[in-house]
């Protein structure tokens with residue numbers, strides 16, 4: 595496996611956002627919702643076979659965007675399905691198939707802080723892609739992700755990373771994009787989509803060259819257990835990339851007056867309080883390097899990204915999205931609708947400036963012999 599030179603457990607790379615590609619955010623030209631005709635994904639084959647793979651399995655039909663993956667029968671769903679594609683023949687007996695678990699029925703307490711399948715979620719996914727793909731994707735490229743890699747993404751959201759990966763791993767590779775609610779995802783060539791609750795459902799073990807998660811684990815109360823599960827899903831030598839925010843430093847820099855500054859700070863505090871109330875850790879980004887090391891990974895490579903929020907910045911677009919997307923949670927934390935409207939107007943002011951939170955992009959490798 596090729597990759598950038600990385601100090602064992604060392605820190606490397608600090609970006610201030612300079613040199614990032616693409617125009618400033620104005621909502622135009624951003625990737626929209628996925629289309630329904632993403633192409634016919636191939637079956638997902640693997641070299642390693644975990645005990646889990648040998649269990650009797652049923653088929654799951656992977657539907658295009660707008661539909662959840664559903665099992666072919668109730669009894670099949672209990673057995674744990676194969677992942678396959680409508681209209682394609684089933685697996686040959688000599689093929690080893692990556693299976694993904696049947697998603698558990700929704701249970702109380704599993705309501706994610708950011709739900710999918712709404713106009714808000716699609717806008718959020720567009721902002722996430724515009725703000726953070728310029729950080730996430732070059733990291734994956736620099737690590738050598740390429741032809742033949744078998745990749746898993748959890749909490750794939752709108753699928754921008756998974757789509758990029760699917761283009762990158764040709765020929766011979768595959769990408770499985772999973773999400774608790776995959777309605778904003780669509781399959782495509784080399785790209786499978788499945789519903790999967792990474793906090794509850796099992797994953798194939800030692801199956802992937804790359805496991806990717808961005809802005810997912812920090813929202814999960816059981817993030818450490820989930821991290822260990824992701825590590826077990828890696829082949830020996832496989833790469834884990836976790837991109838997460840630390841929202842403890844994101845001060846306002848230019849506001850019209852002290853009152854506006856105080857309002858923005860109150861909005862940020864309400865947001866972090868709402869995320870914590872839902873079991874999240876808004877500062878988890880800074881803890882990811884140590885968490886990866888504690889989970890047994892080596893060659894920990896850390897990259898930090900911080901930028902300036904302004905009216906045409908996609909990171910600020912995300913903040914604006916949160917005034918709508920998290921409205922109920924923010925009002926529970928004391929923000930009124932008038933406050934949210936006011937902070938929205940403040941953030942649209944062309945003279946407004948604030949520091950972004952810090953995105954930590956952290957890579958680690960599972961010990962063992964990697965790809966040659």
Ligand SMILES: C[S@@+](CC[C@H](N)C(=O)[O-])C[C@H]1O[C@@H](n2cnc3c(N)ncnc32)[C@H](O)[C@@H]1O
Nearest residue numbers: 706722749750751773774790791792793808809
């Ligand atoms: C903030 S969004 C990030 C989306 C995407 N990773 C990105 O960075 O563009 C969080 C995503 O995690 C998903 N999610 C939340 N809880 C999850 C869980 N337990 N298992 C799998 N996905 C989950 C949500 O549905 C949502 O798509």
